[in-house]
Amino acid sequence: MSELPLLAKKLDEADELAPLRDRFVLDEVVYLDGNSLGALPAHVPDRVADVVRRQWGELRIRSWEESGWWTAPERIGDRIAPLVGAAPGQIVVGDSTSVNVFKALVAAIRMADDSRDELLVDATTFPTDGYIAESAARLTGRTLRPVTPAEVPGALGDRTAAVLLNHVDYRTGRLHDLPALTAAIHACGALAVWDLCHSAGALPVGLDEHGVDLAVGCTYKYLNGGPGSPAYLYVRSALQDRFDSPLPGWNSHAEPFGMSPAYTPAAGALRGRVGTPDILSLLALEAALDVWDGVSVTAVRAKSLALTDFFLRCVGEYTEPGRVECVTPEAHTERGSQIALRCPDAGEVMKRLIARGVVGDFRHPDVLRFGFTPLYTGFRDAERAARALGEELA
Numbered sequence: 001m002s003e004l005p006l007l008a009k010k011l012d013e014a015d016e017l018a019p020l021r022d023r024f025v026l027d028e029v030v031y032l033d034g035n036s037l038g039a040l041p042a043h044v045p046d047r048v049a050d051v052v053r054r055q056w057g058e059l060r061i062r063s064w065e066e067s068g069w070w071t072a073p074e075r076i077g078d079r080i081a082p083l084v085g086a087a088p089g090q091i092v093v094g095d096s097t098s099v100n101v102f103k104a105l106v107a108a109i110r111m112a113d114d115s116r117d118e119l120l121v122d123a124t125t126f127p128t129d130g131y132i133a134e135s136a137a138r139l140t141g142r143t144l145r146p147v148t149p150a151e152v153p154g155a156l157g158d159r160t161a162a163v164l165l166n167h168v169d170y171r172t173g174r175l176h177d178l179p180a181l182t183a184a185i186h187a188c189g190a191l192a193v194w195d196l197c198h199s200a201g202a203l204p205v206g207l208d209e210h211g212v213d214l215a216v217g218c219t220y221k222y223l224n225g226g227p228g229s230p231a232y233l234y235v236r237s238a239l240q241d242r243f244d245s246p247l248p249g250w251n252s253h254a255e256p257f258g259m260s261p262a263y264t265p266a267a268g269a270l271r272g273r274v275g276t277p278d279i280l281s282l283l284a285l286e287a288a289l290d291v292w293d294g295v296s297v298t299a300v301r302a303k304s305l306a307l308t309d310f311f312l313r314c315v316g317e318y319t320e321p322g323r324v325e326c327v328t329p330e331a332h333t334e335r336g337s338q339i340a341l342r343c344p345d346a347g348e349v350m351k352r353l354i355a356r357g358v359v360g361d362f363r364h365p366d367v368l369r370f371g372f373t374p375l376y377t378g379f380r381d382a383e384r385a386a387r388a389l390g391e392e393l394a
C-alpha cells in the first residue's frame with residue numbers, strides 16, 4: 001500500500017494556501033487545466049450580475065463615468081501590475097493576447113534603429129505569436145527569424161530590432177531565463193518583448209526589475225478572468241513616450257472626446273488602448289483579481305514547485321518506468337507550473353482521464369499536459385491525478 005495518499009493529506013494540511021480553494025467554484029473533479037482556463041472565483045457571478053443589472057440596466061450611459069468603465073483598462077492594469085512585478089502606470093488591459101502581440105511587436109520595431117532589419121521569434125512558440133510576428137515583420141519590412149530561446153544569444157546582432165519570447169513554453173512547461181535573455185537582448189541594442197501567458201499568476205516575473213521593454217499576457221489562465229477575458233500590454237515607463245501604436249484607436253487619444261481628426265497619443269500606457277473596452281469581460285476580470293488579496297506570488301511559486309515535484313514523485317511511483325517521458329525540466333529554475341508528459345497514445349489517455357474526472361489537456365501530437373494552479377490545486381489532487389494516470393497507462 002502506497003504511503004503517497006497519506007503524505008498528500010499531510011501536505012494539504014500543512015499548506016497555508018489551501019484555504020484559498022474556497023474562493024473558487026470547484027467540485028470533485030481534479031482540475032489540472034487552469035493553464036488553459038482558470039476556475040471561476042465564487043464571488044464573480046454576483047459582481048457581474050451587478051454590472052449587468054445596475055451599472056448597465058439602471059445607470060446606463062452614466063456608468064462610463066460613475067461606474068468607472070472608462071478608466072477600467074488602466075485601473076485593472078494596475079491590479080495586475082504587482083503580480084508581474086510592475087510599478088503602476090505601465091499596463092493596460094484590453095483586446096486579445098494576439099492583438100497585443102501585434103501592438104507590442106510593431107511598436108518595438110518602430111522604436112528600434114531603422115538599420116535593424118531582423119525580428120527574432122521563439123520557434124517553439126504558441127502558434128498565434130508566430131503568425132502575428134510574421135505579419136508584423138512583413139508589414140514593417142523586416143525579416144522574421146525563428147530561433148529557439150536557447151539559440152537567441154547566438155542569433156542576436158546589429159541587425160536585431162526586437163525579440164519575442166515566451167516566459168514559459170505552453171507545451172513543455174519550460175521556464176525560460178527572462179533576466180539573462182533580456183540582458184543579452186539589451187546588450188545587443190534590441191528590444192525584449194515577452195509573452196507571459198503561462199507565467200503570470202504562477203510565478204514571479206519581475207518585469208521592472210529585469211528591464212523588460214514590452215510584455216503581453218492573457219488573463220484567463222492563472223489570473224482566472226474567465227473565457228476570453230481581455231489580455232494586457234505592459235510598456236516600460238521609460239519607453240512610453242516613444243510607443244507608437246500600430247492601432248491608434250480613439251481610446252488611446254490624448255483627448256478622446258475632442259473628436260479631432262488629427263491623432264495625438266495619450267501619455268503613458270494608455271497609448272496601448274485601442275477602441276471601446278469589452279466592459280463585461282473586463283469587470284468580470286476585475287472581480288476575479290480579488291482572489292489575490294493578501295496572496296504573495298512568492299508563496300504561490302513555492303507551492304507550485306512543491307505540487308509539481310510531488311506530482312512527478314507520484315507519477316514515478318504509479319507509472320511503469322519508461323511508459324511516459326517527462327518533457328518538463330526537473331530543475332526548478334527551468335520549470336513553470338505545469339507538467340508535460342509525452343507518450344504515443346496521449347490523446348486517448350487524456351480522453352479517458354477526463355471521463356473519470358481528472359481534467360488536464362492534450363497537446364498535439366503526443367503531450368499530456370497537467371497544469372497546477374496553487375490557489376486551488378491541492379496535493380491530494382496531484383496524487384489522485386497521478387494514480388488515475390498510472391491506471392490508465394497500465
Ligand SMILES: Cc1ncc(COP(=O)(O)O)c(C=O)c1O
Pocket residue numbers: 096097098099126128129166170195197198218231
Ligand atoms: C503563449 C500564448 N500566447 C497567446 C495565447 C493566446 O492568445 P489569444 O488570447 O489571442 O487567444 C495563448 C493561449 O491561448 C498562449 O498560450
Ligand SMILES: Nc1c(O)cccc1C(=O)C[C@H](N)C(=O)O
Pocket residue numbers: 035036037126170197228
Ligand atoms: N485560449 C484558448 C481558447 O480560446 C480555447 C481553448 C484553449 C485556449 C488556450 O488558452 C490554450 C492555451 N493557450 C494553451 O496553452 O494551450
